[in-house]
Amino acid sequence: MSTINNEEIEENTKKTCKDLESTDRVHKTMTLKHMLVWVENNSYDNSTELLAQYFDRLYLHLLKCYHDRFESVRDGAVRLVDAYLDRLPPMDFNLLNVVSTLTERMGQAETVEPSEEIRYLYIGQLHLMVRKYAKMGNVGVFRECYHLVVKVLIKALKDDYPLVQREACSTLVALCRVAETTEIRPFTEQLAVALYGMLNHKHAPARISAVEALGRLSLHMDASAESMRRLFGEVSPLLMDRMPLVRREVGIMGVLMLMDLLDRYSFFERILPLVLCCLKDDSPDVRNHIHPLWVKCGKQYYEENEAELSQQEICDLPVDNYPKNVKRPTIGCRGLVQRSLRLLTLITRETTDWKDNVRLHSLKLLYQFVVHAEAAMTAKFYEIYPDVSHACCDSVAEVSAEAAKVADLMGRLLCYEAWIEHGFDGLQRNARESYMKCFYYMFTASNSAFFEHLLRLCKLLRATEYSHTLKPGFQLYILKLLDTILNKSLQVTATEEELDELYMIVYIVGIKVMALGYSLNSDNADPNVGQMVLERIAQLQKVTLAQLHERYFEMALKDVENLDAVLEDNAEPVLLLDGLINICHLRRSYLKRLIERVKIVFENCSANAQIRIFSSLSMAALLWSSTVTPPDIDAPDEPSMMKIFVTEIVEPYLTWKAGASSESMRSLAMATLCALAQSAPEDVLEVLPSLVKHMPSLLEDRNSNTRNYAIKTVRYFRGLSVEELKPLAYATMQRLDDPSAGIRSMAALAVGTLSPIFEGDSEEEIQHQHEVWEAVVKRAMDLMLLYHESPEKNIKIAVEQSLEKMAIEYPEAWTERCQRAMAMSHQKDELNELYEKLSINKVAPQPSRPDPIPS
Numbered sequence: 001m002s003t004i005n006n007e008e009i010e011e012n013t014k015k016t017c018k019d020l021e022s023t024d025r026v027h028k029t030m031t032l033k034h035m036l037v038w039v040e041n042n043s044y045d046n047s048t049e050l051l052a053q054y055f056d057r058l059y060l061h062l063l064k065c066y067h068d069r070f071e072s073v074r075d076g077a078v079r080l081v082d083a084y085l086d087r088l089p090p091m092d093f094n095l096l097n098v099v100s101t102l103t104e105r106m107g108q109a110e111t112v113e114p115s116e117e118i119r120y121l122y123i124g125q126l127h128l129m130v131r132k133y134a135k136m137g138n139v140g141v142f143r144e145c146y147h148l149v150v151k152v153l154i155k156a157l158k159d160d161y162p163l164v165q166r167e168a169c170s171t172l173v174a175l176c177r178v179a180e181t182t183e184i185r186p187f188t189e190q191l192a193v194a195l196y197g198m199l200n201h202k203h204a205p206a207r208i209s210a211v212e213a214l215g216r217l218s219l220h221m222d223a224s225a226e227s228m229r230r231l232f233g234e235v236s237p238l239l240m241d242r243m244p245l246v247r248r249e250v251g252i253m254g255v256l257m258l259m260d261l262l263d264r265y266s267f268f269e270r271i272l273p274l275v276l277c278c279l280k281d282d283s284p285d286v287r288n289h290i291h292p293l294w295v296k297c298g299k300q301y302y303e304e305n306e307a308e309l310s311q312q313e314i315c316d317l318p319v320d321n322y323p324k325n326v327k328r329p330t331i332g333c334r335g336l337v338q339r340s341l342r343l344l345t346l347i348t349r350e351t352t353d354w355k356d357n358v359r360l361h362s363l364k365l366l367y368q369f370v371v372h373a374e375a376a377m378t379a380k381f382y383e384i385y386p387d388v389s390h391a392c393c394d395s396v397a398e399v400s401a402e403a404a405k406v407a408d409l410m411g412r413l414l415c416y417e418a419w420i421e422h423g424f425d426g427l428q429r430n431a432r433e434s435y436m437k438c439f440y441y442m443f444t445a446s447n448s449a450f451f452e453h454l455l456r457l458c459k460l461l462r463a464t465e466y467s468h469t470l471k472p473g474f475q476l477y478i479l480k481l482l483d484t485i486l487n488k489s490l491q492v493t494a495t496e497e498e499l500d501e502l503y504m505i506v507y508i509v510g511i512k513v514m515a516l517g518y519s520l521n522s523d524n525a526d527p528n529v530g531q532m533v534l535e536r537i538a539q540l541q542k543v544t545l546a547q548l549h550e551r552y553f554e555m556a557l558k559d560v561e562n563l564d565a566v567l568e569d570n571a572e573p574v575l576l577l578d579g580l581i582n583i584c585h586l587r588r589s590y591l592k593r594l595i596e597r598v599k600i601v602f603e604n605c606s607a608n609a610q611i612r613i614f615s616s617l618s619m620a621a622l623l624w625s626s627t628v629t630p631p632d633i634d635a636p637d638e639p640s641m642m643k644i645f646v647t648e649i650v651e652p653y654l655t656w657k658a659g660a661s662s663e664s665m666r667s668l669a670m671a672t673l674c675a676l677a678q679s680a681p682e683d684v685l686e687v688l689p690s691l692v693k694h695m696p697s698l699l700e701d702r703n704s705n706t707r708n709y710a711i712k713t714v715r716y717f718r719g720l721s722v723e724e725l726k727p728l729a730y731a732t733m734q735r736l737d738d739p740s741a742g743i744r745s746m747a748a749l750a751v752g753t754l755s756p757i758f759e760g761d762s763e764e765e766i767q768h769q770h771e772v773w774e775a776v777v778k779r780a781m782d783l784m785l786l787y788h789e790s791p792e793k794n795i796k797i798a799v800e801q802s803l804e805k806m807a808i809e810y811p812e813a814w815t816e817r818c819q820r821a822m823a824m825s826h827q828k829d830e831l832n833e834l835y836e837k838l839s840i841n842k843v844a845p846q847p848s849r850p851d852p853i854p855s
Helices: 006-020 025-041 045-067 071-087 092-106 116-136 139-144 146-157 162-178 181-196 204-218 226-240 244-260 264-279 284-304 306-314 331-338 341-352 356-392 397-413 416-429 433-445 451-462 472-489 496-520 529-541 545-558 572-584 588-604 607-621 641-653 660-679 688-699 704-714 722-737 741-751 763-787 793-809 811-824 828-839
Strands: none
Touching: 006 025, 006 045, 025 045, 025 071, 045 071, 045 092, 071 092, 071 116, 092 116, 092 146, 116 146, 116 162, 146 162, 146 181, 162 181, 162 204, 181 204, 181 226, 204 226, 204 244, 226 244, 226 264, 226 356, 244 264, 244 284, 264 284, 264 331, 264 341, 264 356, 284 306, 284 331, 306 331, 331 356, 341 356, 356 397, 356 416, 356 433, 397 433, 416 433, 416 451, 433 472, 451 472, 451 496, 472 496, 472 529, 496 529, 496 545, 496 572, 529 545, 545 572, 545 588, 572 588, 572 607, 588 607, 588 641, 607 660, 641 660, 641 688, 660 688, 660 704, 688 704, 688 722, 704 722, 704 741, 722 741, 722 763, 741 763, 741 793, 763 793, 763 811, 793 811, 793 828, 811 828
């Protein structure tokens, strides 16, 4: 083909031009295809001149085909021009003509080219020319047609076809790589605005291409203009993009700007978030790709500032408390961040944003700032403390967990002596759960501690704003902080007396928080934290938990204040006292002071509050024998705690008073007395004789609970005279008619346990007492025999047990009452069987401690 002379070329081109001017679509399409095959087959080196001669004669007709109404013709023409351009050396003439034609087809306000595929070929042709001219070193020829190229690119970037947009981004990237900044800068803002529209594209590849193009374009933008600030504002949201590859591209853009942006030092504060966020990305692929690039940035910064950083490197000692599984950044990377700490205010401001992902993103970025800034960030702690504290209590678990990581890291890396004062100041001014959480994570993670700080913190926690809080989450972190204080107390230098004072305050705070949590039924994440704190104090003090309560509880009781008011049962002082009673129970060392507090409640607080406290006392009374230890041998004349407690708390409420609350208090007083009798049956004997006068009315009370507790207590009345026991016996017999089946059964059992003592000045007086009591016994036997005919099995069993005891002690009376009953009974066989069962070889049992009556 290369041997064809000019005449043949002229003849062939004329024929081709004539064919291209034909109105037959098929004919023109076939002509273009044949020419494309011919060009592709003439790709050897010595064919360039031949191709150039043909192209010089045909380009006008080919470019005219760009406007053909048939898509196949336009497609063939573009592909043929691509083949020529790819094989011919760059020429200004060719470039200007093709670009002008592309501008006519792609650079107009309206869409001239309707075919998406053809538009894709157009922008691909522009990309080909950029690559071709850049490779040949003739990029300067674009100076004359930059305005035309920009028009085409802007139109393509706004195209509806994603492939066209992505190809336009690739073309712009290629252009920015070779363009002179001074020549392309006038057009950068127009191109950037067009690219911003692609950042929200629904296709991730389109967003990636747009970010890549913006990164390259930013290197030519005017740093003093507003366009750079807008660029960061538009790109930053993509750091939270759902696609990892998009986030990675943003990080790559940040690295490119850190490395190559001419005015990068002025924009470090805006560029660094683009990279640092990728270092804390959820995707390992993103982190692994960006980290080595970030190290390169640090290396370049070190080389540019070697005089300053080399001095810093000499005294750059390892951090003792550095977090595990975190690699310490290089000194260059740290230097980059440490000169940009002004950005912290902007970052922490976003931790309060209404969007969850924005708050999480800002905290991850803050974490990276702390990792890199280390102790240099201490000066900024006071500014960011409120925002980090607020984030620690975020409603989204993932956000609060990230805030906890940031607080932990600050505690490790910031200068302890500097931030601890700000931490205390924040706690004193803001008694909130948020500040408590943040301080807890920082203080726990720190590697330093002084006794003065521990004592100051304990005294602060003892204040009502903290230890009297009713918030379960707040309570949990107070207890956790107490555990931290105990851990750090092993590391400080202090005397034994100082440590005793510290442990006492820790106990007071812990027991008060536990008490309020108990009263509120707090569902804390770890309900055993408080118990663990108390056990650790006992271990450090080398005492048992009971001895610890005996030693320090009275000090905690002093903090229960403001009870002399009309408080409801959900008031904080009432809840605190209620919880203290339930957790620590009743003990000799503080029982008198506890009685004083309870009496104040009974005198001033509402009925519900009184009932709540009395109910807790009744439960605590069940453990009297194990919690109230006997008096010391050295103090035998010490008054009985049982007598004091019953006289001042229980007895005043056993008498009948009008009102629903009085009825409840009477029932609880009887319940408390019953609990004392069951827990300490021997100790209670010293108070029961003085209370026997109240029992008949209590046994007849209209409240079934009161009657229930009263009948349970009857069997513990021992050592009484006949005159004292007689009213109680008859009142007990009347309970055999009680509406409650349970009370009837217990009454039947209780009757058989009653036994007086017979004493007097003369034999006649003692004999009279025997006769009186025998009459009571006969009355009881008559009733028992009557109720033995009851169809209730439980009643019959209870009756038999009581009759058995009475038959042994009074056999003659038993025989007499049985004979009398047989004369009047219609069930003589059954009665006779009972008589024979209970009358054969019965031996009186020895007195023993009575068994508890089943409820």
